[in-house]
Amino acid sequence: MPQAVAGPEIERLIQLLGRMPGLGPRSARRAALQLIKKRETLLAPLAEAMRVAAERIVVCRSCGNVDTRDPCTICADHSRDPTMLVVVEDVSDLWALERSGAVKARYHVLGGVLSALDGVRPEHLNIARLVERAAEPGVGEIILALNATVDGQTTAHYVTESLKPLGLTITRLAHGVPVGGELDYLDEGTLTAAIRSRTAF
Amino acid sequence: MPQAVAGPEIERLIQLLGRMPGLGPRSARRAALQLIKKRETLLAPLAEAMRVAAERIVVCRSCGNVDTRDPCTICADHSRDPTMLVVVEDVSDLWALERSGAVKARYHVLGGVLSALDGVRPEHLNIARLVERAAEPGVGEIILALNATVDGQTTAHYVTESLKPLGLTITRLAHGVPVGGELDYLDEGTLTAAIRSRTAF
Numbered sequence: 001m002p003q004a005v006a007g008p009e010i011e012r013l014i015q016l017l018g019r020m021p022g023l024g025p026r027s028a029r030r031a032a033l034q035l036i037k038k039r040e041t042l043l044a045p046l047a048e049a050m051r052v053a054a055e056r057i058v059v060c061r062s063c064g065n066v067d068t069r070d071p072c073t074i075c076a077d078h079s080r081d082p083t084m085l086v087v088v089e090d091v092s093d094l095w096a097l098e099r100s101g102a103v104k105a106r107y108h109v110l111g112g113v114l115s116a117l118d119g120v121r122p123e124h125l126n127i128a129r130l131v132e133r134a135a136e137p138g139v140g141e142i143i144l145a146l147n148a149t150v151d152g153q154t155t156a157h158y159v160t161e162s163l164k165p166l167g168l169t170i171t172r173l174a175h176g177v178p179v180g181g182e183l184d185y186l187d188e189g190t191l192t193a194a195i196r197s198r199t200a201f
Numbered sequence: 202m203p204q205a206v207a208g209p210e211i212e213r214l215i216q217l218l219g220r221m222p223g224l225g226p227r228s229a230r231r232a233a234l235q236l237i238k239k240r241e242t243l244l245a246p247l248a249e250a251m252r253v254a255a256e257r258i259v260v261c262r263s264c265g266n267v268d269t270r271d272p273c274t275i276c277a278d279h280s281r282d283p284t285m286l287v288v289v290e291d292v293s294d295l296w297a298l299e300r301s302g303a304v305k306a307r308y309h310v311l312g313g314v315l316s317a318l319d320g321v322r323p324e325h326l327n328i329a330r331l332v333e334r335a336a337e338p339g340v341g342e343i344i345l346a347l348n349a350t351v352d353g354q355t356t357a358h359y360v361t362e363s364l365k366p367l368g369l370t371i372t373r374l375a376h377g378v379p380v381g382g383e384l385d386y387l388d389e390g391t392l393t394a395a396i397r398s399r400t401a402f
Contacts, residue, residue, distance in 0.1 A: 007269045013254050016247040021235045027223050034222045044255040046217040050248030053214050066237050068208045
């Protein structure tokens with residue numbers, strides 16, 4: 001236990017900052033000091049933004065997204081393609097896809113992936129609700145936008161099995177060379193996938 | 202300007218988090234999501250700790266430390282050696298020395314170092330107040346605990362000149378091999394200093 005070098009209020013701030021992802025004990029101290037120095041422009045507004053977030057953010061009961069409304073802004077957006085559901089592991093993946101603007105559809109956040117190692121079983125994921133939503137009239141395609149990891153692909157297979165009785169089109173993201181990627185730095189699996197799925201030029 | 206992918210409350214949280222030291226736009230999003238997931242255990246307490254800090258923390262008018270009281274806990278601590286003042290660049294250096302427990306004295310935070318490049322001149326630093334404090338009866342030694350950088354050493358020389366009329370003992374931190382340090386990884390300046398200041402074994 002290191003000696004407390006500042007008052008209890010500052011020590012508590014440092015301790016809580018140190019539990020944020022990406023900040024350790026040392027960087028938490030540096031962050032606390034920077035925040036205190038920028039009290040008016042950063043510390044007070046951030047405290048308020050966090051309070052508002054803590055009070056008002058809810059998990060969408062339909063898709064698992066986080067928002068200040070339930071159903072979330074995306075589920076409530078009637079301009080989105082109602083025939084597709086994009087299945088993602090986590091809200092961060094939903095955000096990444098929204099930033100790309102690649103698809104104007106609704107999402108379904110599983111809340112993780114199956115993992116024998118971490119003891120994550122199907123009942124821990126938001127799969128039952130996905131099957132319900134997929135069975136709603138009008139849904140024709142399920143896009144599995146899961147990470148190209150072993151656990152992600154295992155989950156994709158499990159979800160596919162769960163949805164099979166509905167007779168929907170189930171697709172997954174293409175594998176290939178990332179845009180801007182250099183072949184020299186890519187693994188063999190990606191290169192093999194890119195060759196196999198080559199397209200006409 | 203990337204597309205807003207979440208509600209305005211979440212976007213604002215991400216934007217403010219991204220201005221924290223050590224967090225960029227991408228890690229701010231990850232941090233925001235982690236905070237939202239740990240709403241009860243981290244987000245709400247952190248918001249409250251930040252609010253308290255923003256409201257109650259003041260800069261000690263005597264030494265420049267940050268605390269919820271003025272004079273700060275260290276200046277008000279009568280068990281500390283009243284004959285010494287430890288001069289540091291920043292509050293983070295004060296904290297580092299306090300953690301080490303190396304000295305039980307009071308501090309003086311300059312609030313930076315002289316820098317021709319950054320346009321930091323003596324009047325921008327807390328030097329006038331240092332001269333006042335050093336002139337108080339009972340003070341016998343000023344320890345310059347400034348960083349061993351060019352600007353730090355320039356500042357040390359300037360402070361020494363400013364304090365010279367008072368006829369106090371002025372000392373600086375020893376240069377040498379860091380405890381646990383390997384010679385192979387040290388620069389020539391440090392090794393030369395360590396050889397010059399060698400001590401009997």
